Amino acid sequence: MSDLILHHYGSSPFAEKTRLILGMKGLSWQSVTVPMMLPKPDVVALTGGYRRTPFLQIGADIYCDTALIADVLEQRQPSPSLYPAGVGGQARLLAQWADTDLFWTALPHAMQPEGIKAIFAGAPPEVFKAFVADRRAMSEGTPRVSGPDASAALTSYLTWLSDLLADGREWLMGSAPSIADLSVYHPLWFVARAGAMADILTPHEALKGWMSRVAAIGHGTRAGKLEGEEAIALARSATPAAATVAPGLGFEAGERVSVTPGDYARDAVRGELVGLDTRSVTLAREDERAGRVHVHFPRIGYMLKKEETRA
Structure with a gap:
């Protein structure tokens, strides 16, 4: 075990x-x-x-x-290393951006009304209310980005990320997956689960293909x-x-x-x-x-x- x-x-x-x-x-x-x-x-x-x-x-x-x-x-x-030789520092920097700026843009975009319907589909209303109250307490004192502001920023971020894949590379840092891929993926994974709010990913074919490759890594045993x-x-x-x-x-x-x-x-x-x-x-x-x-x-x-x- x-x-x-x-x-x-x-x-x-x-x-x-x-x-x-x-x-x-x-x-x-x-x-x-x-x-x-x-x-x-x-x-x-x-x-x-x-x-x-x-x-x-x-x-x-x-x-x-x-x-x-x-x-x-x-x-x-x-x-295999999360920090491949030659690009380990870059991978860490992109991961830190993804875990902060990208995450706090993807989350409010996904949690707009249409996204909430999908994410909490089948859950009783009181569960959603309790979740909102819990997360409000967790984020007290933290500046909150509005849904429309988040959507605007995420549109740009997705274009930037797509540009990284424009040369045909399979992974964000090149020929091998890294911590950058796993960190950028998880906010977009959340967006992809948010019903109509996932439509923001539609124009980015290379990025969607990259997401499929990350998902195929799996969860170990x-x-x-x-x-x-x-x-x-x-x-x-x-x-x-x-x-x-x-x-x-x-x-x-x-x-x-x-x-x-x-x-x-x-x-x-x-x-x-x-x-x-x-x-x-x-x-x-x-x-x-x-x-x-x-x-x-x-x-x-x-x-x-x-x-x-x-x-």
Whole structure:
């Protein structure tokens, strides 16, 4: 049985990105389905309150954010690389744009009335209302793009992406798939599920062909399905991997700190600082149900702060 456990749900765009990473790497993994909305008691037990989906569990180590998950899986299975030689930096830059600007354009475009009808087809009205309230709380303080503004921007973005494929290449970075392909794909995958709002893709034949190639990568091998309680028990029975705090970065090992996303879902995770370098940060947490776990975040996109101590 694989020790890789993905906590996700089927319609999450970022979860689809991670499933494709697992597929590109040919990895076997176990699945835990998490709720789309609060409350998420099992998620809180493992992460300390991280609201986003997905996250990856390996024993008592919890990896948050798909950028970090990609690096963890790259170390686990270096070939084929998510960051091909010669274009790895470009691939990372395009992926970061896709996970931010493109995602926050595709989402409001898709979530216009016609898209909502398709995405929530068959769901009771109260489910949609609860979803909207949950996502409004997650995005509080984040500037919101209107549907028409998003559609206008997405029209341009799709033209730019199509231009990358105009020379006949199969993948955005050239002859091999990369993290850029998987990151650009997932917002467009969400748009493609949005009924009439997917019509914006129609003029872009090369881009649609590229989407078919990305989809064909698949999701690797689902080795089994776990309940949240089972994943928590596995964390409790495991020992987190060793971590170190690099000197000269303004923090010391053992300090009480918080980590907060810089853009949305700004729920802070608090714990003891046990790992830090310029690429990632690791907090140790003691949880009544999960025991001692290490929760890992990327350094980019997250704010690390020392917690105030009371005399």
